[in-house]
Amino acid sequence: xxxxxxxxxxxxxxxxxxxxxxxxxxxxxxxxxxxxxxxxxxxxxxxxxxxxxxxxxxxxxxxxxxxxxxxxxxxxxxxxxxxxxxxxxxxxxxxxxxxxxxxxxxxxxxxxxxxxxxxxxxxxxxxxxxxxxxxxxxxxxxxxxxxxxxxxxxxxxxxxxxxxxxxxxxxxxxxxxxxxxxxxxxxxxxxxxxxxxxxxxxxxxxxxxxxxxxxx
Numbered sequence: 001x002x003x004x005x006x007x008x009x010x011x012x013x014x015x016x017x018x019x020x021x022x023x024x025x026x027x028x029x030x031x032x033x034x035x036x037x038x039x040x041x042x043x044x045x046x047x048x049x050x051x052x053x054x055x056x057x058x059x060x061x062x063x064x065x066x067x068x069x070x071x072x073x074x075x076x077x078x079x080x081x082x083x084x085x086x087x088x089x090x091x092x093x094x095x096x097x098x099x100x101x102x103x104x105x106x107x108x109x110x111x112x113x114x115x116x117x118x119x120x121x122x123x124x125x126x127x128x129x130x131x132x133x134x135x136x137x138x139x140x141x142x143x144x145x146x147x148x149x150x151x152x153x154x155x156x157x158x159x160x161x162x163x164x165x166x167x168x169x170x171x172x173x174x175x176x177x178x179x180x181x182x183x184x185x186x187x188x189x190x191x192x193x194x195x196x197x198x199x200x201x202x203x204x205x206x207x208x209x210x211x212x213x214x215x216x
Contacts, residue, residue: 063145075139075150083148090141090188099180103205110164110199117197118158140191153193161193167201176203 064077088096124132139150165171171179179198188194 060147063147067144067149071144071149073151074142074144075135075152078141078148078150087148090194091190092187094185094187097184097186099183101176101180103203108199110201113197113199114158114162117162121158136193137195138193140193153191156193161195162197162199164199164201170202170204171200172204173206176200 060077067074067077084096088094120134121137124134127133136150138156139152142149142151165179179200183196183198
């Protein structure tokens, strides 16, 4: 036979469990509501995204072919992968500059570097699809009809893009870091290809390499 104390405890548990069950039921109902809402949102938004994508690609296709008729001075349209650099403030405060540093042991014939680059840029090779490689090396960005295109610089000179730093100074690793930092923030002149090769004749690294030349 249950004692009055036992009955009181059972009644208290039942009293506590009832609001808890209601609360859990409310959460389950709310969770189901949000699931339905998200599903409805996705179902409604998907056709809109497809429609906008179709419109965007169609417009891009039309502008691309109109440029071949009305702007024959333009090259190919900037790819979607390169659009980040195209919309960057390259002529004022760029945020997407890329700097690569290469160290070679021993000495390098700077004139040979010039000759090799000149040969590559004069006799541009083609890839497996027949597209010319390195063609952007002699081009700059132009905006037309809301899209960016590459345009060949008619006054391109290789020497304008190669800089040999002072041969009277031995550059340290800290000097190289400063050079890299400055070039990460540098702006580019208008209507000129956006690249430069810096040659450091005398570089003294902090590791085992005794001496070398540096390409930035």
